Amino acid sequence: MSDKEKMRQYVNLESLKRELERHGISPTFQRLKILEYLRKSKSHPTVEMIYEALSKDIPTISKATIYNTLHIFARKGIVAELSICEEGARFDANTEPHAHFRCVKCGNIYDVDFMFERIDEIHGHKVFEIIICLKGICRNCAHENRAED
Amino acid sequence: MSDKEKMRQYVNLESLKRELERHGISPTFQRLKILEYLRKSKSHPTVEMIYEALSKDIPTISKATIYNTLHIFARKGIVAELSICEEGARFDANTEPHAHFRCVKCGNIYDVDFMFERIDEIHGHKVFEIIICLKGICRNCAHENRAED
DNA sequence: ATTACTGCAAATACTTTGCATACCG
DNA sequence: CGGTATGCAAAGTATTTGCAGTAAT
Numbered sequence: 001m002s003d004k005e006k007m008r009q010y011v012n013l014e015s016l017k018r019e020l021e022r023h024g025i026s027p028t029f030q031r032l033k034i035l036e037y038l039r040k041s042k043s044h045p046t047v048e049m050i051y052e053a054l055s056k057d058i059p060t061i062s063k064a065t066i067y068n069t070l071h072i073f074a075r076k077g078i079v080a081e082l083s084i085c086e087e088g089a090r091f092d093a094n095t096e097p098h099a100h101f102r103c104v105k106c107g108n109i110y111d112v113d114f115m116f117e118r119i120d121e122i123h124g125h126k127v128f129e130i131i132i133c134l135k136g137i138c139r140n141c142a143h144e145n146r147a148e149d
Numbered sequence: 150m151s152d153k154e155k156m157r158q159y160v161n162l163e164s165l166k167r168e169l170e171r172h173g174i175s176p177t178f179q180r181l182k183i184l185e186y187l188r189k190s191k192s193h194p195t196v197e198m199i200y201e202a203l204s205k206d207i208p209t210i211s212k213a214t215i216y217n218t219l220h221i222f223a224r225k226g227i228v229a230e231l232s233i234c235e236e237g238a239r240f241d242a243n244t245e246p247h248a249h250f251r252c253v254k255c256g257n258i259y260d261v262d263f264m265f266e267r268i269d270e271i272h273g274h275k276v277f278e279i280i281i282c283l284k285g286i287c288r289n290c291a292h293e294n295r296a297e298d
Numbered sequence: 299a300t301t302a303c304t305g306c307a308a309a310t311a312c313t314t315t316g317c318a319t320a321c322c323g
Numbered sequence: 324c325g326g327t328a329t330g331c332a333a334a335g336t337a338t339t340t341g342c343a344g345t346a347a348t
Contacts, residue, residue: 038242044258046237062330082239088195090231093187109193124288131282139273211305
């Protein structure tokens with residue numbers, strides 16, 4: 001079955017298709033199903049979860065395709081990655097509640113003064129910890145007006 | 150050279166030693182140096198960074214020990230891990246700024262309404278994105294009054 | 299002696315990359 | 324055809340675990 005044939009089964013994917021095109025991403029069947037799953041899912045899925053779910057519909061789908069697709073989506077701003085650092089875990093000796101700023105260029109992490117509400121409970125969930133990380137370009141990297149990347 | 154002998158070279162580690170003991174962690178040389186490095190470092194180091202730095206003083210130190218030590222520290226509340234999820238990257242189709250709550254028991258991630266300041270700049274750093282993740286025990290897990298770990 | 303900690307190596311998990319094949323225009 | 328996307332397998336990286344040796348009590 002060709003991708004075009006598969007598409008006919010999922011007419012409700014039309015708006016997602018247009019959305020991908022609007023972002024300059026060619027709307028293949030796999031990409032549409034991945035986006036559909038992300039939109040339907042309330043649990044902010046991992047690659048593993050997406051893979052397990054989509055394998056039922058698309059038994060040949062590979063994790064590599066899911067990783068590739070998600071990175072394309074993230075680069076084009078269709079999805080957000082819920083992580084502070086791309087590489088490795090980071091540790092902080094300061095256990096007091098405070099916020100961090102991570103420079104996406106040099107990778108450094110700075111402590112910053114960012115005001116936020118201290119709460120113990122939200123929507124009935126008990127809150128023990130609040131992690132806040134701002135991302136952007138740090139002062140130092142902004143001053144280096146080099147055309148790179 | 151025994152650990153006790155090594156210790157004598159670092160009398161300034163006395164207060165860190167007492168701190169570890171206060172948290173119920175036996176204050177070995179390696180643990181003290183790891184804690185010392187974390188306290189001195191302003192860059193919220195990765196395991197790799199800690200390993201590189203400490204290898205100079207302690208050529209035999211292994212990454213396994215650093216991982217073990219950091220997890221002990223985190224469990225005892227001496228350090229905080231700067232990450233939202235322990236396992237795998239998570240993706241979110243909602244790119245609007247909003248906050249998440251992660252249950253440390255069941256691992257689910259929920260969207261929550263958590264108010265915070267929208268800012269473009271902090272301490273001279275340009276801010277593009279604000280990641281907020283609350284951690285705790287979710288409503289569902291709190292209701293299951295089971296004695297487990 | 300007993301108990302706990304370390305460091306190596308192996309195992310596992312996570313993610314990226316290279317390449318041959320398949321699809322689409 | 325020609326360019327792009329897919330899926331497999333291999334490689335690369337990050338992290339955990341098992342275990343034997345070492346140190347401390």
